Amino acid sequence: MAIPQAIGTAEAVILHSGPRAAFDRYEPVLRSLGAGTTYLGEDHGLSSLYDVAVLGLMWSILNGFLQGAALLGAAGEEATAFAPIARTGIGTVAGWVAGYARQIDDGAYPALDSTIDTHRAAMEHLVHESESLGVSGELPRFVRELAGRAVAEGRGGDGYAAMIEQFRKPVSPR
Structure with missing residues (x-):
């Protein structure tokens, strides 16, 4: 790596x-x-699997940053102005990882920061803001769709770590 x-x-x-x-x-x-x-x-194969897992993490973080930079860029803001705020946000989220990992290993998902329902409402806001500014809403729509599946399965009141159940499900290849 x-x-x-x-x-x-x-x-x-x-x-x-x-x-x-x-x-x-x-x-x-x-x-x-x-x-x-x-x-x-x-x-x-474990080292290779860890490497691929980190690549997924890397692209998710970078794509989130790029989505945010595009959104702010549509409002005339520079990506360099966003970078320090993004770094702080990434650090905050990184601080949640150990607790989420414990929840995943325990199979229990208390809503310590907020529920999936609350996250989904914020996702809806991100989709709306993106689309209203002419920025692609494809990535946030996809994440909102995953959260919607979790809500449909009765996980709306759970913490966000319960989303692991959506990622564990195989999807048929296209």
Whole structure:
């Protein structure tokens, strides 16, 4: 999970999986490649799966930023003015991740910050603002649709972490 220029620096995150003995044998060399060297377990495919999971996270964050920048750009605001506010918002949301992870592992989704119904109302507002400013509402409409499915399944009063149930469902390929 590092661009070539990051290899050998504190920024390099390098994930390993497979036989523990092989990792242990070469650990000093592997750690020289990046301060974020992490062993994940015996399953050979686990490091690749983590990498793909982080790519999904990365694109979701970047697409959210781009949606916001487009929305503000339609009102004449510069993306550079939005960037520090976005960074603060991303930090706030990042602070929720550990609690959401616990809820997912426990299979219980208390509404600690707000309910899916409340989130869905805000999603509706984002769709409306996007479309009224001539910005694509496709991404927020998709997220609103997922939340609508959760509400239809009786999850409207649950916390947002309950949305995991929507992501766990396979969708037939198009």
